[in-house]
Amino acid sequence: MKKTLRISFNGKSYEVVAEILGEDGAPAAAAPRSAAAPVVQASASAAPVSAAPSAPRASGAAGEIPSPLAGKVVSIDAPVGAAVKAGQTVITLEAMKMNTVISAPIDGSVAAVHVAPGDSVEEGRLLMTLR
Numbered sequence: 001m002k003k004t005l006r007i008s009f010n011g012k013s014y015e016v017v018a019e020i021l022g023e024d025g026a027p028a029a030a031a032p033r034s035a036a037a038p039v040v041q042a043s044a045s046a047a048p049v050s051a052a053p054s055a056p057r058a059s060g061a062a063g064e065i066p067s068p069l070a071g072k073v074v075s076i077d078a079p080v081g082a083a084v085k086a087g088q089t090v091i092t093l094e095a096m097k098m099n100t101v102i103s104a105p106i107d108g109s110v111a112a113v114h115v116a117p118g119d120s121v122e123e124g125r126l127l128m129t130l131r
Contacts, residue, residue: 011069011123062106063130067121071095075117076128082110084130091115091127106130 002019071093078090084104091102108130115127 008070013070063108063111064126065090065102065105065128065130067093067123067125067127068102069093069095069100070122071100071120073115073117073119073121073127074099076113076115077101078104078110078128080110080113084108084110093121102127104130 002017004015005018006013006015008014072095074092074094076091078084078088084090085107086104088104089101090104090110093100093102110128111131112129113127114129115121115125121127
């Protein structure tokens with residue numbers, strides 16, 4: 001039986017087809033497929049799958065802090081109005097059971113926080129704006 005799976009590697013999403021094997025190592029019996037879900041074969045050099053953004057994406061301005069990866073917001077470490085220095089931790093994300101700290105790219109103050117703890121975010125989603 002083959003299944004289409006979406007995996008993430010280095011912050012990029014890929015769709016791959018995996019063959020499910022039985023305990024004896026032989027292919028498992030195939031289940032009936034619905035016509036609504038086409039199978040896409042992917043190779044190691046396949047282009048990333050891009051999902052529609054569910055929230056604002058960063059435009060690249062110096063004070064905008066985009067998510068470097070898909071994950072879950074663990075904590076907001078600098079609230080709105082807080083003064084921050086370049087390199088200071090402002091948000092902590094969790095991805096694949098590892099925490100990633102997001103640092104301020106510039107000195108400034110937090111103008112807006114666009115996410116909350118527990119939110120799932122995609123790569124590129126705008127997390128915070130500094131001024």
